[in-house]
Amino acid sequence: MKNLFKNIIFFLIYSSLLISSDLQIKSDVSLIPVLESGRIKPLESFARNQLILFHGKDYISKKHSYNGEKIEAIDWLINLLMNPNEGLNQNIFFISNWSNSPEVEISLGLDGRESHRYSFFEVIEGFRENQILLDGLKSKPQSEYTNVEKQIVDLYNKVVLFDQLAHSFKCITPEIEIRNVDVIKSLNLKGPTKVSYSFFVNNISLFSPLMAELLEISPENWNDKQKELNKIAMELQNLSQYDYATSLKVVPADSSGSEWLSPWQVMDINSVTAKQAQLIFQLEQFINQYTQMEYNDNQISNYYNILKTFDEEINYSNLNREIYNNKINFFSKSLILYILAFIFLGISWMYKKSIFRKISIVSILFGFILHVVGIIYRMIIMQRPPVSTLYESIIFVGFVLVLIALIYELVKKDSFGLFVAIVGGAILHFVGLKYAADGDTLGMLVAVLNSNFWLSIHVTTITFGYGVSLVSGLMGHVYLFRAFWFGKKDKQLKSIYDNIYGLTLIALFFTLFGTILGGIWADQSWGRFWGWDPKENGALLIVMWHLLVLHLRITGLAKPLDFAFYASLVNIIVVLAWFGVNLLSVGLHSYGFTDNVALNLFVFIAFELIFCTALYVKVKYFTSK
Structure with missing residues (x-):
């Protein structure tokens, strides 16, 4: 066990070094x-x-x-x-x-x-x-x-x-072939070659006199030079039809208030600076040499040296971290370790071998470490709390769920917390991967929401409440299943029941406090409270459900089995508040709407209702022991 903790400490130190170090700029x-x-x-x-x-x-x-x-x-x-x-x-x-x-x-x-x-x-x-x-x-x-x-x-x-x-780079790739000796000489070329659209833009002082000369001669009197010039003019006209291809912005703004430009926008020499034109020229050389595998460090250095002279601040360390984050894919690897942990935990239950339980613990711990490192990477890259989008909330709630369940396991050592951590963490990773498949998961926020203070306080608090609520709900599932499998008098049920109660109180605190903070944030940002936004209504439903369940317990209207059943249904309330309100496609929080979410939501609710109700009815009315 000592070696295990040594390995974990080493992994954490290594990960922190990766995160904190100023990564070297790649020549790539x-x-x-x-x-x-x-x-x-x-x-x-x-x-x-x-x-x-x-x-x-x-x-x-x-x-x-x-x-x-x-x-x-x-x-x-x-x-x-x-x-x-x-x-x-x-x-x-x-x-x-x-x-x-x-x-x-x-x-x-x-x-x-x-x-x-x-x-x-x-x-x-x-x-x-x-x-x-x-x-x-x-x-x-x-x-x-x-x-x-x-x-x-x-x-x-x-x-x-x-x-x-x-067609974004159509203007900087060599498309026009020049073979006529006179044209080559007039354009100061070294020999027959292919040049780009941007070559003529940058050498307009050489090319304009040639075109003026061409226009003075009737086509039937054109010599080889004029025919070549006419061919060039037609090819330039054909290339110019792609000037709409401006989606790839690779040229930084060069003055306050200006915008990033695409290569085609740089072709308008009247609206760009000399520095921007120079950068696109270096990019042209860089890309062409890169594809021909002939690039050298000097060419790459020239490109990046020009980039560094722009007013726009570019954090290259973060760009490197983002590339590293993409390649490592922390959350996918974390999911694999969670699945391995589930397999070994199942084997330990079947064969009663402690070694498999230890392997399961090691797997979930390393999976959790990767989970944490992935979140920290996102925080450093985005410079804000990792709870601003639907995808980020899924990943963060998964982190909270695994953390709380592992703390439970550390105290109780009965494998129930381990089971909840593994199952809950894996399920939320699966859901997160589905949303990650939609594209960029590191999106920007609208200005009014981009407040690190309120994001840190309100959103983190409410998502923490989601996570604890899900742990209490999953513990309710564990109670129902154990009562079904081992009977009402199982010795473990009392401990599970007490912990569901404690988790419900914690969940109530975070969801209630988070909802109140959301209203304060809205009042400070818009001059009014939500009034009410559907998402805040959903959060209030979670608070009301927790209050209902706790009052039923305190008044004695809900016995332990009843309390566990009601607690297990909080998962439905959380998912409705989390995902369901997005189906309305209205409100400030409708950021996660997708066509298939309704079907998935209904399937989940139906499964939860059938599964939990079936166990509850079987134990309450058809189990005597």
């Missing part, structure tokens, strides 16, 4: 800062978010890749930017079947293949052939969309975004 394209949704993030994170949006995963498997090898998100994005036509032909769009219905694919005339993945050209052709369908949806109020229609519109928006993304 992954670190290129990008502005997306109001947040500066590394290009690697941007690539992951986009690939998840289009493909449903943050990588392309061997089965679906163009070269038969697994492709990471950053490699996919760079290849798409440098070779758009290849990327547009890749089966990247995943069309999920809501309720196993292939209606979206049928509506667009797609072949309904097993993988449900299609290329840009296949999807866009489907929309072209069904333009009437799309026009009809555009004229229809969004509130009247069916689930299939929502998916069709969502797919169309993804196609538009993908098209923009694919």
